Amino acid sequence: MFIQIEPQSDVPIYEQVTRQIIEGIARGDMKQGDTLPSVRSLAADLGVNMHTVNKSYHELEAKGIIAIRAKSGAIIRSTEERALTHAQLQQIEKNLKPVVAEGMVLGATVEQIEHMMKKVFADLQIPAEGV
Amino acid sequence: MFIQIEPQSDVPIYEQVTRQIIEGIARGDMKQGDTLPSVRSLAADLGVNMHTVNKSYHELEAKGIIAIRAKSGAIIRSTEERALTHAQLQQIEKNLKPVVAEGMVLGATVEQIEHMMKKVFADLQIPAEGV
DNA sequence: AATTTGTTATACTAGTTATATAACAAATAT
DNA sequence: ATATTTGTTATATAACTAGTATAACAAATT
Structure with missing residues (x-):
């Protein structure tokens, strides 16, 4: 994946993950309907703990950017779904x-x-x- | 003073102070050469601890926005002094x-x-x- | 049937945020 | 000169955050 963690940064890891996924979507690397990697696989990929990635995914869900379906995976919501309030x-x-x-x-x-x-x-x- | 603290905010108090001082300078409420209130008086004003304001002042100093003179006070540096790198x-x-x-x-x-x-x-x- | 999934729970370490008190020595005010 | 104010430094404490580590659960997927 395209995410690069800076361990020394003052920006928390989970926040770095959140931002880079958002930038990836904005850049078009990922489109609506795409599935994010599982929290375990991305965590292994980045060399961080599962819970750190999980926290990031839930932040993205709170922002209305993705939809998490329990025991299945996380999907990027469409621009129509996420209404800009x-x-x-x-x-x-x-x-x-x-x-x-x-x-x-x-x-x-x-x-x-x-x-x-x-x-x-x-x-x-x-x-x-x-x- | 013009600073208004939101205790419930997820933004730390010292960060709120830093930002609002920066915005105050940008807005022209305070000019270069002006002295910031003492950490003790501003802290009393805002109802927060002295160290919280002190942390904010040192953040402003690290950003190159003010100059702290020990045992005297904090002065807003001029735009010429703070070179934009x-x-x-x-x-x-x-x-x-x-x-x-x-x-x-x-x-x-x-x-x-x-x-x-x-x-x-x-x-x-x-x-x-x-x- | 086995694996993968997000979820939940517990535990721990380290660091941050904020407060509280106190003392110090230099600068300023009276 | 004396008293006050100043930023600095130190110590202590409480609450919270960030991150890791393990483990188990039950539903979804393979």
Whole structure:
């Protein structure tokens, strides 16, 4: 699989797994309906404990990104299934705020930050503003 | 002071303090050269322990945003002093990435995310793209 | 029938978060 | 000069989180 763990990172392992699966879906590496590897196999793959991966999967389920079917497996939900609520939009804005504020205080310009946003979109293989 | 703590939040108190000070500086509530309140007074103000605020101040110092002078106080450094390094720009991009990716996977459009960015800039009273 | 699956439970270590108190020595205020 | 305020350092404690380790269960799959 495409997940790469940084053991030294201040980001918890289960959070790294969650993020990289989300980025994998955003990038198109995995599509809706695809099944995630079992918690045991992914854990063995990454060299981490089963419960660490399990925690990540349940975080993805709480975010509405996957559906876990007990004793069967985890499936990536479709974009239609996961309705984007106003609360989720607000949460994203709430997450963006401190990152942008820190950038500005450190001396970044609006242009620099917007340029970084385009790099992120490009990284996720999403067509940027000028389609 | 302008800081408002949410005790129930999953964001640690010291992190909430750090973020809100950064946002306060970005917003212009505090300028370079201004002195932050003493750790004891701010702690009393917020109803939290001295060490919690102290941790926040040292986080701000590590980010290069303030300068702590032992037995005197903490001063907000100027934008010239805090040089924006390439590593810092990369860090900001690294922070933006998971937020954007999650938004996309949840079904947000590029336009929606860029609109939220404008809202964040507006919230920080920074003139947006169309100056 | 055997294997794989997510679930649940228990136990443990290490680290983080937050509080509480106290003392120190330098800086500041009176 | 004296008193107060300052960040610093130290110790202790409680609650929680992160991660690992094992084990057993029952349903799903092979």
